[in-house]
Amino acid sequence: MSEQIGELLAPYRLMMTPGPCSIDPRVYRALATPLVGHMDPWFTEMIGEVQVLLRRAFQTENRVTFPISASGSGGIEAAVVNPLEPGDEAIVCVNGNFSERMAVIASRVPTTTIHRVEAPWGRTVDPNDVRKAAKGRKIKFIGVCHGETSTGVISPIDDFRKVADEVGALLVVDAVATLCGTPLNVDRQKIDLCFSGTQKAISAPPGMSPITVGPRMEEVLRSRKTPVQSWYFDLTTTMNFWGKDRTYHHTPPISIVFALREALRIVFEEGLEAGWQRHRQNQLALVAGLEALGIELFVPNEKDRLPTVTSVYVPKGVEDGRVRRQLLDEFGIEIAGGIGPLKGKIWRIGLMGYVSQAKHILFFLAALEKVLLDQGLSVSPGAGVGAAIRVYSHAEPATVGHRS
Numbered sequence: 457m458s459e460q461i462g463e464l465l466a467p468y469r470l471m472m473t474p475g476p477c478s479i480d481p482r483v484y485r486a487l488a489t490p491l492v493g494h495m496d497p498w499f500t501e502m503i504g505e506v507q508v509l510l511r512r513a514f515q516t517e518n519r520v521t522f523p524i525s526a527s528g529s530g531g532i533e534a535a536v537v538n539p540l541e542p543g544d545e546a547i548v549c550v551n552g553n554f555s556e557r558m559a560v561i562a563s564r565v566p567t568t569t570i571h572r573v574e575a576p577w578g579r580t581v582d583p584n585d586v587r588k589a590a591k592g593r594k595i596k597f598i599g600v601c602h603g604e605t606s607t608g609v610i611s612p613i614d615d616f617r618k619v620a621d622e623v624g625a626l627l628v629v630d631a632v633a634t635l636c637g638t639p640l641n642v643d644r645q646k647i648d649l650c651f652s653g654t655q656k657a658i659s660a661p662p663g664m665s666p667i668t669v670g671p672r673m674e675e676v677l678r679s680r681k682t683p684v685q686s687w688y689f690d691l692t693t694t695m696n697f698w699g700k701d702r703t704y705h706h707t708p709p710i711s712i713v714f715a716l717r718e719a720l721r722i723v724f725e726e727g728l729e730a731g732w733q734r735h736r737q738n739q740l741a742l743v744a745g746l747e748a749l750g751i752e753l754f755v756p757n758e759k760d761r762l763p764t765v766t767s768v769y770v771p772k773g774v775e776d777g778r779v780r781r782q783l784l785d786e787f788g789i790e791i792a793g794g795i796g797p798l799k800g801k802i803w804r805i806g807l808m809g810y811v812s813q814a815k816h817i818l819f820f821l822a823a824l825e826k827v828l829l830d831q832g833l834s835v836s837p838g839a840g841v842g843a844a845i846r847v848y849s850h851a852e853p854a855t856v857g858h859r860s
């Protein structure tokens with residue numbers, strides 16, 4: 457080949473998607489840390505700090521808390537293949553793409569019966585429907601997606617915990633899009649197994665899925681009669697590395713562990729509660745701006761709206777792909793389109809971690825106004841930015857994410 461392949465020069469992007477999101481420069485620096493072997497005593501000690509930080513993020517004292525070497529989908533896989541044994545029945549609440557994924561993965565475990573309790577995309581599953589589905593059955597676990605990023609819907613964990621208690625089931629929660637972005641307290645909310653993803657509100661690169669296993673779930677895993685079908689995702693053996701023995705299981709993505717540690721340090725410099733507040737506040741400003749431009753929210757009930765992902769209908773008169781392409785080419789801003797049945801119908805705007813800052817929201821709204829005007833929509837320039845500014849004008853800079 458005669459043609460030289462040049463140095464990698466990636467464009468700078470503001471990633472306002474449901475993941476991955478843009479990350480703090482400090483996290484990039486941590487990512488560039490020279491490698492240290494995963495069996496090196498320095499490394500095996502350092503990962504204890506990552507586990508301490510993860511327990512704080514999940515708000516738990518669970519011994520079994522560590523990042524799985526896999527994306528968020530690997531977290532889903534681990535969460536469902538570990539508790540399920542042949543003959544078991546489980547319920548998965550399905551109201552979007554990722555909860556659907558949990559049901560699909562669980563259904564692949566041989567000789568199990570997975571009951572799906574569904575709700576239309578854009579809504580939450582009715583806990584009462586779960587109660588009805590569980591009636592007269594022995595249900596191993598109820599699976600819920602806390603923040604459905606395909607639609608921008610948040611589900612009320614406590615209501616599902618109540619049903620799980622009534623029917624004697626464990627509660628499994630997908631917190632990929634919510635951990636560090638919205639209130640979540642694993643111990644107080646009695647979640648038996650909870651997992652997340654590094655590239656969402658934690659604001660680290662993709663590649664790991666933090667998971668935490670409560671005492672009741674741990675007991676279920678320990679008393680399994682059959683081996684877990686997946687060798688890689690078998691939590692009891694992976695824990696040999698992340699537990700006190702630190703014995704080799706597989707090689708973790710060492711650089712991502714460094715990045716995760718720094719991202720979590722940033723989370724706790726601000727404080728979890730302050731971070732939740734910031735995500736909420738910035739979403740309110742974004743929503744005010746979008747509504748002022750005449751853009752309609754996809755999730756009708758305000759209380760169901762996921763603070764980390766706002767979904768809106770693509771306005772009539774513009775084309776989904778062209779708007780997103782111009783935002784990218786002209787302003788370096790990436791927002792996401794719809795997936796599955798919502799392809800071409802909605803936009804999903806992620807405000808996760810580092811992205812959730814007033815300066816990013818104001819920049820995005822200004823860019824969107826320009827693009828919509830160019831694409832032939834009659835918006836009044838400044839209307840969206842103005843509405844967001846009115847939300848921000850009384851807010852303390854720190855509460856909307858201003859960093860020095």
Ligand SMILES: *Cc1c(COP(=O)(O)O)cnc(C)c1O
Binds near residue numbers: 528554653
């Ligand atoms: C992004 C996401 C996942 C999947 O994570 P990947 O890292 O893409 O595998 C799962 N669940 C939810 C709620 C998500 O937002």
